[in-house]
Amino acid sequence: MHYHDGHFWGMHFVWWVIWIVVGVLFFLFYSSFFQVTKKESPLDILKRRFAKGEITKEEYEEAKKVLNS
Structure with missing residues (x-):
């Protein structure tokens, strides 16, 4: 074990x-969990x-006419 100015650099690196691993896992989990869906x-x-x-075919056709007008 080597100490430099009171710090154990090997453990600091670990x-x-x-x-970094925890951050990447957090990002991957929450980015897939809270995906923004297309409206x-x-x-x-x-x-x-x-x-x-x-809905029936008649209801569909009527609503489609209303939406397209």
Whole structure:
């Protein structure tokens, strides 16, 4: 063990590596967890609802006409 001005430099380096790894893991986890999603347009929402069967074909066509006008 070598001390330089009262600091153990080998352990100082290890702590920096640990903090960098923790920072990278934190960034990767939270950036994927809180991804900004694209806002859906009203027509996209309408298409999704029709595909799920929440609305009938007639309701879909009528709403599509309203949205396109």
